[in-house]
Amino acid sequence: MTMPSIYETLNSQLGPGIVYEGSDASKARHLHDFMYTMPAGTTPGAIAIPKTVEQLSTIMRLCHENGQPVTPQGGLTGLVAGSLPDPGGVALSLERMRAVIEIDPAAATMIVEAGAPLETVQNAADEAGFLFPLDLGARGSASIGGNASTNAGGNRVLRYGMMRDLVLGMEVVLANGTIVTSLNKMLKNNAGYDLKHLFMGSEGTLGIITKLVLRLFPKPQSACTAFCAVNSYADAMNLLGRARKDLAGTLSAFEVMWPSFYELAQNAITNLPLAGGHPLYVLLDALGSDQDTDQVRFQGMMERALEDGIVVDAVIAQSGKESTAIWGVRDCVGEFPRLFGPAATFDISIPTGKIAEFVADCDARLAAKIKKSRTVWFGHVADSNLHLMAAYDDASKELAEQIVYEAVREWDGSISAEHGIGTLKKPYLSYSRSPEELEVMRTLKAALDPRGILNPGKVIN
Amino acid sequence: MTMPSIYETLNSQLGPGIVYEGSDASKARHLHDFMYTMPAGTTPGAIAIPKTVEQLSTIMRLCHENGQPVTPQGGLTGLVAGSLPDPGGVALSLERMRAVIEIDPAAATMIVEAGAPLETVQNAADEAGFLFPLDLGARGSASIGGNASTNAGGNRVLRYGMMRDLVLGMEVVLANGTIVTSLNKMLKNNAGYDLKHLFMGSEGTLGIITKLVLRLFPKPQSACTAFCAVNSYADAMNLLGRARKDLAGTLSAFEVMWPSFYELAQNAITNLPLAGGHPLYVLLDALGSDQDTDQVRFQGMMERALEDGIVVDAVIAQSGKESTAIWGVRDCVGEFPRLFGPAATFDISIPTGKIAEFVADCDARLAAKIKKSRTVWFGHVADSNLHLMAAYDDASKELAEQIVYEAVREWDGSISAEHGIGTLKKPYLSYSRSPEELEVMRTLKAALDPRGILNPGKVIN
Numbered sequence: 001m002t003m004p005s006i007y008e009t010l011n012s013q014l015g016p017g018i019v020y021e022g023s024d025a026s027k028a029r030h031l032h033d034f035m036y037t038m039p040a041g042t043t044p045g046a047i048a049i050p051k052t053v054e055q056l057s058t059i060m061r062l063c064h065e066n067g068q069p070v071t072p073q074g075g076l077t078g079l080v081a082g083s084l085p086d087p088g089g090v091a092l093s094l095e096r097m098r099a100v101i102e103i104d105p106a107a108a109t110m111i112v113e114a115g116a117p118l119e120t121v122q123n124a125a126d127e128a129g130f131l132f133p134l135d136l137g138a139r140g141s142a143s144i145g146g147n148a149s150t151n152a153g154g155n156r157v158l159r160y161g162m163m164r165d166l167v168l169g170m171e172v173v174l175a176n177g178t179i180v181t182s183l184n185k186m187l188k189n190n191a192g193y194d195l196k197h198l199f200m201g202s203e204g205t206l207g208i209i210t211k212l213v214l215r216l217f218p219k220p221q222s223a224c225t226a227f228c229a230v231n232s233y234a235d236a237m238n239l240l241g242r243a244r245k246d247l248a249g250t251l252s253a254f255e256v257m258w259p260s261f262y263e264l265a266q267n268a269i270t271n272l273p274l275a276g277g278h279p280l281y282v283l284l285d286a287l288g289s290d291q292d293t294d295q296v297r298f299q300g301m302m303e304r305a306l307e308d309g310i311v312v313d314a315v316i317a318q319s320g321k322e323s324t325a326i327w328g329v330r331d332c333v334g335e336f337p338r339l340f341g342p343a344a345t346f347d348i349s350i351p352t353g354k355i356a357e358f359v360a361d362c363d364a365r366l367a368a369k370i371k372k373s374r375t376v377w378f379g380h381v382a383d384s385n386l387h388l389m390a391a392y393d394d395a396s397k398e399l400a401e402q403i404v405y406e407a408v409r410e411w412d413g414s415i416s417a418e419h420g421i422g423t424l425k426k427p428y429l430s431y432s433r434s435p436e437e438l439e440v441m442r443t444l445k446a447a448l449d450p451r452g453i454l455n456p457g458k459v460i461n
Numbered sequence: 462m463t464m465p466s467i468y469e470t471l472n473s474q475l476g477p478g479i480v481y482e483g484s485d486a487s488k489a490r491h492l493h494d495f496m497y498t499m500p501a502g503t504t505p506g507a508i509a510i511p512k513t514v515e516q517l518s519t520i521m522r523l524c525h526e527n528g529q530p531v532t533p534q535g536g537l538t539g540l541v542a543g544s545l546p547d548p549g550g551v552a553l554s555l556e557r558m559r560a561v562i563e564i565d566p567a568a569a570t571m572i573v574e575a576g577a578p579l580e581t582v583q584n585a586a587d588e589a590g591f592l593f594p595l596d597l598g599a600r601g602s603a604s605i606g607g608n609a610s611t612n613a614g615g616n617r618v619l620r621y622g623m624m625r626d627l628v629l630g631m632e633v634v635l636a637n638g639t640i641v642t643s644l645n646k647m648l649k650n651n652a653g654y655d656l657k658h659l660f661m662g663s664e665g666t667l668g669i670i671t672k673l674v675l676r677l678f679p680k681p682q683s684a685c686t687a688f689c690a691v692n693s694y695a696d697a698m699n700l701l702g703r704a705r706k707d708l709a710g711t712l713s714a715f716e717v718m719w720p721s722f723y724e725l726a727q728n729a730i731t732n733l734p735l736a737g738g739h740p741l742y743v744l745l746d747a748l749g750s751d752q753d754t755d756q757v758r759f760q761g762m763m764e765r766a767l768e769d770g771i772v773v774d775a776v777i778a779q780s781g782k783e784s785t786a787i788w789g790v791r792d793c794v795g796e797f798p799r800l801f802g803p804a805a806t807f808d809i810s811i812p813t814g815k816i817a818e819f820v821a822d823c824d825a826r827l828a829a830k831i832k833k834s835r836t837v838w839f840g841h842v843a844d845s846n847l848h849l850m851a852a853y854d855d856a857s858k859e860l861a862e863q864i865v866y867e868a869v870r871e872w873d874g875s876i877s878a879e880h881g882i883g884t885l886k887k888p889y890l891s892y893s894r895s896p897e898e899l900e901v902m903r904t905l906k907a908a909l910d911p912r913g914i915l916n917p918g919k920v921i922n
Contacts, residue, residue, distance in 0.1 A: 106698050106814025107845070108705075151651050159710070162649065165626065180897040186810040186845035188623065188878040190612050190662055191886075191893040192920055193902045197658030201651055218706035237567050244569075245679035248750030249620070249710030289709030293754060349647040353567025384568070384647035417649040425652075432652040436641040440909075441654045447908035448901075459653060 042087035061177030074146025080422025114145025130216035133160035151201035153418030159252035169213035220287035224298035228314035229278035233356030503548035522638030535607025541883030575606025591677035594621035612662035614879030620713035630674035681748035685759035689775035690739035694817030
C-alpha cells in the first residue's frame with residue numbers, strides 16, 4: 001500500500017472543488033507571483049482554495065499532522081518572492097474568501113475576509129461614506145490579508161500609518177488548524193497580550209490571517225498638493241518640520257526625488273512642473289477638511305518657505321487635475337524599468353536625518369565597484385523610506401545588492417521598509433537584526449509553528 | 462551548609478548599593494503601589510535597583526538560574542496591582558535608569574531609559590521644541606517603561622494613539638538575562654517580526670523594557686475646546702462624526718459625561734459651564750496649528766451642530782484659561798471618591814456604537830441586584846473607553862464587579878481599556894478573551910519565560 005499524496009489526503013477530506021493537483025494547468029497562476037516563479041519543472045503537491053475558515057482550518061490540521069509545508073497566497077503581488085510554494089508543498093490561496101462582512105459606522109470599522117482585494121475594501125468604505133486609507137499600485141489585485149501579513153505601507157503612511165496601524169482585530173488560523181478569533185473593534189483594549197501584532201508583518205510564517213477588523217476614517221474634504229525644488233537635504237528637512245507644524249496633522253505625503261529621478265522623469269512626462277537642474281525635489285500633499293481654508297493655509301506655508309529661501313521654486317496645484325499631474329511625476333516610476341535598463345531595485349529605510357549622507361555614501365560605494373554606476377533615488381523620506389534603482393552594468397545584481405545592503409547595515413538602516421523579507425531578502429536579514437533579535441524570532445516561530453510547516457524558507461525559517 | 466538567600470546571591474554578584482533585603486525599611490515603598498500593598502507580614506526576598514542594563518541583565522540571569530520570581534517596577538502608579546512583588550520574590554525597580562539619552566530632531570525621536578518619569582520625557586521633548594503626547598494624571602511618578610509595559614492611554618489617544626503607537630524601538634531584557642537591542646528609529650521597518658509589540662501591554666510578564674525609542678510630534682500651535690449638551694447618545698455620535706470630518710485630524714478628545722457625573726461635578730466645582738438637566742454632556746478638544754483659523758473652523762462646526770439641533774447648548778472656550786476651566790469639569794473626578802463614597806471603579810471598553818445601550822443595560826443589572834445602586838459614567842467614548850463608579854451599598858465590591866464584567870462579556874467588550882490586567886482583573890480575563898486566545902498567550906509566555914519567573918501571578922501566569 002502506498003501513502004496517499006497530500007493532494008489525495010486533502011481532497012478526500014475537503015470534497016470536490018477545493019483542492020487541486022499541483023500540475024493542474026487551470027491553477028498555474030499559483031506557481032508564480034508578480035515577479036518570480038517556482039523553479040523550472042517543479043510544482044506544488046496541491047493547490048488548496050478553501051471557501052470558509054472551517055475548510056482552511058481542516059487543511060491546516062491535516063498538513064500539520066502530515067508535516068506538510070503550506071504557503072499562504074493572497075493577490076500574488078509581493079515583490080520578495082514571499083508566496084512562492086515549496087516544490088511538493090501546498091499552495092493555500094485565500095482568493096475565495098473575499099466577503100465584506102460588516103461596516104459599523106459608529107465604531108468606524110469594517111470586518112472583511114482576508115482574500116478581498118484592497119480595492120474592494122477601498123470601494124466598500126467609500127460607498128459607506130468612509131475612507132480606508134491604505135493605497136498602493138497593486139490595489140486591484142493585492143489582497144487585504146496580504147497587506148496585513150506584510151504590513152504594507154504606501155503613499156499615505158505619514159497621515160494614517162502603516163497597515164499595522166489600520167487593523168483593530170483579526171481572525172487567524174494557527175499552524176495546527178486552531179481558529180483564533182480576535183475580532184476586536186475597540187481602539188482601547190488592554191485585556192492581555194495584543195496577539196494581532198504577531199501575525200502582521202510575519203508574512204504567513206506564524207499563522208494565516210483569515211479575517212480583519214479595519215479602521216475607517218472620514219473622507220478627506222480637501223487635498224492640497226505642491227511640487228517644489230530645494231537646494232539641500234537640510235532645507236528639505238526644514239520644510240518637513242514646517243509642514244508638520246503648520247499643517248497640523250493633515251500632511252499625508254512628503255516625497256523626495258533626487259536629480260537623477262527628475263532627469264529620468266523628463267523622458268516619461270512631457271510637461272514637468274519645474275525646470276530641471278535643482279539639487280532635490282519635494283512633493284507635498286495634505287488631506288484636510290475644507291478646500292478653501294486649507295488651500296490658504298497650505299499656500300501661506302509654501303509662500304513663507306519661498307520667502308525664507310527654504311524652497312527655491314514651487315508649483316502649487318490649483319485643481320484636482322493639477323494635483324493629479326503633480327502626482328504623475330512621482331508615479332511615473334512605472335516607466336523607469338523601460339527607460340533605465342536592467343537594475344537592482346531596493347526598498348530600504350534609513351533614519352530620516354541621515355538620508356542625504358547615506359545616499360552620497362552609497363553612491364560612492366557603488367561607483368567604486370561598478371563601472372558606469374548609475375542610480376535613481378526617491379522615497380517617502382519622512383517615513384525613513386528610500387527606494388533605489390541601481391544599474392549594475394557588466395557587474396552582477398548580487399554585487400549591487402551586497403554593496404547597498406552592506407551600506408544599510410553600517411548606517412543602522414533596514415533592508416526592508418515596506419516590501420517584507422520573503423525569500424529574496426532572507427540572506428540579508430542579519431544586516432538589520434541582531435543575533436538576539438533573530439533568536440527571539442526563532443523562539444516565536446518554534447512556539448507557534450513547532451513543525452515548521454508555515455511558509456517554509458521565508459523570512460527566518 | 463545552607464543555601465544562600467536570593468538577597469545573598471544577588472548582592473554577592475552585584476556588589477554594594479544595588480540589592481537590598483526585602484525587610485529594608487528604607488525601601489519599603491517597593492512593597493506597595495498606588496492602591497494596594499503586599500499581604501500583611503510578607504516582604505520580597507530582595508529589592509534590586511540596578512543602575513545599568515548590564516546589572517539588570519545579571520540580576521535576571523541569576524534569577525533565571527535560581528527559578529526566582531521577579532516583579533519589575535516602574536513608578537508604582539498602576540491601578541491593577543501589577544507591580545506588587547511575590548512574597549519572597551525579587552522586586553526589580555527601574556528607578557535608577559532614567560536618563561534621556563538622545564533627541565534626534567530630524568527623525569523626531571527620543572531615546573530614553575525606561576525608568577524616566579513620563580513628565581521628564583514630556584519636559585525633555587518640550588525643551589527640544591517637540592511634543593511627547595502621552596499624558597495622564599500620574600505623569601510625575603509613572604515611568605515611561607511602565608507606560609509602555611501597560612500600553613497606557615489617557616486623554617489624547619484620539620489624535621496621537623496609545624503608548625503602543627508612540628514607540629518605534631526598544632531595548633528589552635529577557636527572562637534569562639539576554640539583552641535584546643532593537644532601538645529602531647524608522648517609521649517603516651519590515652525586516653522580520655516586529656518584536657516590540659510583544660513587550661508592550663504584557664505588563665512585564667514576557668521581558669523587562671529597559672530603553673525606548675519614542676516618537677515626537679510638533680507642538681500644537683492652537684487648542685480649541687468646547688463643552689456642550691446633547692439630547693441623546695445618537696446625537697453625540699452625530700457630533701463625533703462631524704468633528705472627525707470637519708476638524709480633519711486635529712480632534713484630540715471627545716469626552717462624554719452622563720448626568721450623574723454632572724450632578725456630582727456640581728459638588729466639586731462652583732461654576733459649571735452649562736446648566737444641568739441634560740441627557741448627556743460632551744467635551745471636545747482639538748489641537749491644531751493656528752489659533753485664529755482653527756477657532757473659526759471649530760466655532761463653525763459647533764454653530765452648525767447647534768443650528769441642526771445636534772447640540773442643544775454649548776460653551777466654546779475663548780482663551781486658554783477658559784479651556785482649562787472646561788477641562789476642570791472632566792478632571793474633577795479626583796474629588797469623586799470623597800463625594801461619592803465607597804465604590805467599585807471600572808476601566809472598560811465597549812464598541813463605540815453600543816455604549817448607550819450598554820450603559821442602560823448595566824445600570825439595570827446593577828439596580829436589580831444592589832439596593833440603592835448608584836453609578837457615575839464617563840469616558841473617552843470615541844476610543845470605546847468607559848469609566849464607571851458603582852456604589853455597592855451593603856452588597857460587596859466583588860458582586861458589583863461580577864455584574865459589570867458579566868455585562869461586558871455579553872456586550873463583547875473589554876474588561877480593561879487602559880489600566881491592564883495585573884492581579885486584580887486576572888480572574889475576569891476569560892470574559893474578554895477566548896480559550897484559543899488565552900492558549901496563544903500561554904504559548905508565548907512559556908516560550909519567552911520557560912521558568913515562569915517574570916511577574917508571576919499577573920495577567921495570565
